[in-house]
Amino acid sequence: MSSMNITSDEVNLLIYKYLQESGKTTQQTNPHSHSPILDINNTIIFFFFFFFFFFFFFFATTKGFGHSAFTFYNECNVAKSDITQYNNEIPHGSLISVLQKGLQYIEVETHLQDDGSELNCSEPFSLIHKHVCNIKKKSSSSSTNASSATTASTTSSSSKETSKNASKEKSKKEKEIDRDVKMKDRDKESKKKDKDQTMTNSMEIPDSLVTTLTGHNNEVFICSWNPVNSLLASGSGDSTARIWNLPNEGLVSASKGQISSLVLNHFNDNSLEKSIDVTTLDWNFDGSLLATGSYDGLARVWNSKGELLYVLSQHQAPIFSLKWNKNGDYLLSGSVDKRSIVWDFRTGSIVQQFEFHTAPTLDIDWRSNTQFASCSTDKMIYLCEIGKTKPIKTFQGHGDEINAIKWDSSGTLLASCSDDKTAKIWSVKSDSYLHNLEHKKEIYTIKWSPTGPGSQNPNKNLVLASASFDTTVKLWDVETGSCLNSLTKHMDPVYTVSFSPNGEYIASGSFDKHLYIWSVKDGSLVKSFKGSGGIFEVCWNNTGDKLAASFSNSTVSVIDIRL
Template sequence: MVSITSVELNYLVFRYLHESGFTHSAFALGYEAGINKSPIDGNLVPPGALVTFVQKGLQYLELEANLSNSDADVDDDFSFLQPLDLITKDVYELRQIIKEKKENLQKERAKDKEKEKDKELDREHERERGREREKERQEKEKEREKDRERIEKDKEREREKEKEKQHEDHIDREQIRDREDKSTIKPEDNGVCGGPEPMDICVNSPSLPCEIPSSDVAILEGHTSEVFACAWSPAGSLLASGSGDSTARIWTIPDGPCSSSMQNGPPNVLVLKHFKGRTNEKSKDVTTLDWNGEGTLLATGSYDGQARIWSRDGELKSTLNKHKGPIFSLKWNKKGDCLLSGSVDKTAIVWDVKTGEWKQQFEFHSAPTLDVDWRNSNSFATCSTDNMIYVCKIGENRPIKTFSGHQGEVNAIKWDPTGSLLASCSDDSTAKIWSMKQDKYVHDLMEHAKEIYTIRWSPTGPGTNNPNQPLVLASASFDSTIKLWDVEQGILLHSLNGHSDPVYSVAFSPNGEYLASGSLDKCMHIWSIRDGKMVKTYTGGGGIFEVCWNKEGDKIAACFANNTVCVMDFRM
């Protein structure tokens, strides 16, 4: 008996079918099933195996015919079947297997498409967020660039003004030297530096003003750069000063004459550092400072855009950080619970002193905010290089009053003692007086020849400690003069013509009878309000940026460009 293996039989079947014209893939599948998944055990193929394969091949043809209505490729449909299924299952079962597997495949593909769609949406959202972040970054960079350009323009303007001042100073010095050559009288040195002749200092007075002797002057040294600001505490004998050396200082000035206090050694001083490192940082110049009404807290504003609150003992209480540019002005309100600051970033901010957080930011100006001043405990005014003045109120999102009329940068604003009139001064060489009762200015004061840098109201008139004296406004200009104005009639009372350089600061004595003025010509003059005459003068070692009186009115402080602060006794 001849035996034949299953492989040999399958091959013979394949050859038979192929040579008989059955070349369709269905018979190839039958052949592959016979080779790989034959249900027959052993190598011997029993009789009937050939018939079984041929029958399966015919069944595949029938299955293919039933599947021909589908859009899918027939070979793909057969790929859902296992060779063992082809041998052991009939056509109906095979169709069910293919149908179920196709449906499952479609569901899987649908799920995959949904997942891919979700992923694509996530990717698109992330790309959108990225585009928004990039847009915000570009806008912030543009804003920072604009701020840098504005600051650079401001610096360039200051440089031009300084060049103009130096040129005028040179001409004035030549004239003084010519007069000195013709004169045989020489002024006495006051112990600090040589000054011009008294006759040159006070050209509008028939009598010579009294030079403040060096024995009545205490020179406070310690700052290592220009001293820009100074202010007496309203309670006690503390004097604060702010400098370009990134520090503020609180000096304890003893009562009594300056000569006796200096004999006891230098005054006690607290150094308020505005930097953390060992070296000074120019960006942290102290530009402005102000005591609260009780004299318990000192606020400082810095070029780094931060305001800081200190105790009278020199302890840093809080750092107020929201401005994006240098702070040029800050003021306490009368209640002492809020601090107001104005910045180069065009905004003004009201701070809650108790929490150290900002209460409201006012973004009305289109250019740097130069000055701010409270009208009462919840409303205030702001002015800017955009020529505009706004009156604002805490809780309101728009100005409650708008004053327009200046044709140049508005440098300073001040409410009168009762909060009913607002004075302003500008680069347009005018000072103006405004009332909340009308939109247009009440008075337009036009006697100055150059920019007006600052203004001050006298502490006189109704509602003050000096109600029997008339209210007066003082204006100080780059034309080297100070002018005193009758604010009721809007007319000039006196023109004080004793300085030879721009006047940066003026301050009234507490009794309203005298005015102190400080100029870049290194001179501090004291004037009588009654007749406009100069009564005292002092020449220091540098230009004067600010002058101020103590609450008793017997001492005057002045801060200088030569890094010193001077305290002078005032006696008539």
């Protein structure tokens, strides 16, 4: 039998892939089902389990599922290893699969007897708990009792026999009736499934309306439409961002030839890393400038022609959030180094640094041209203002790291979401949250509908959407805090949601590779599309006739929408 060679780089890469799938529902298996047994000894299994759980709990608890993959990738030197070339070849859920097979090997080894037989144990194995066998044995007394009962039956009186036969006949008829009822129920269920499948097929977006943009050679984490034209920006783990030049009118899918793109390189000559993740990007209000933030801690400003204008280099750690203010004269960045920095893009100089958080800053959002909010893994939200050295307001109430924050169009309500499984709505007029909105697992992102006061659709009700690792998207009534609709078709964590410009539809993307478009009014499914990789980001263009999605398989899809 061939020997087995397991390297630390291979183990690290599997853990990195698992953390990218953070919050996914763990694959389940029958503990007594049989799979091919791995040729691996107990020492290797113990080392693998210990190694995985030590790093898993350290990173997941200190940095959170949503961001631990980035940290692990670099701190465990996966980024510097040649093994990264196999990243996209690793099947989804590989780490869990290996752990399951390891458990199955231990199960067989534990129950295998000297004579080659296997104990019939009904107690499942666990990664954590000590296994105590629960052996099923045949009872000799029950066999004796069965024999006695048979003897007694043959010697019973004819009257009892007649009664028993009548009882059996009655029982037989009841079973037949029950069988008929079950068959009818199955027929109804089968017809319902066929009907649902037919409806689903009619909702499927045809390939003729989908254009796949290729060019990146690693996962595409983010995409964003230019606010005034048909340029689409994307950011990837391949150390590049791209600006795709799409047709201004008509179907993208009808265009002939490959869609061209401008490549924005993010290579750092002073870094030993082979690749630098582009983690965030944002267009300014008139679409003339694109800002990108990356894992090397640098913010870069480009024009729409792909020319690099400034490199902003004050941060000492990865940048996870980057946004222009409404006037487009200030750029705000939030970093793992705990700081938020306001930059003057015209000179590339720092306007002001804000160092209020005690842990990594995960998201920032402008309230006005001079005020913004920031959130962190320290569970705090600070409202800051340019020119002031202390927060003008503090929002406190989450029990775990805060993943995202968003102001509504009027700047009066702030939404936040956290790994504590809640989203909260805050008001600048109150010290406590107005509504506490709950999911069953961590909430990765939130979005306000482009409706209500201060929006382009002021006569439509304001709605908040939250996307969670519990595989659902929920739409919330802002006035009452009640759930309007729960969108439940996804099978894996939902990483992204985006409202259409008119606020009538919402798109959701998940690591189950599905993009769904829902009606905001009644929560019904309108359209669906299955890609070939997990979805990190979805976004509508400004006219609402195109939808873009970025995937884990290095591609970007542009869908022509006709609703």
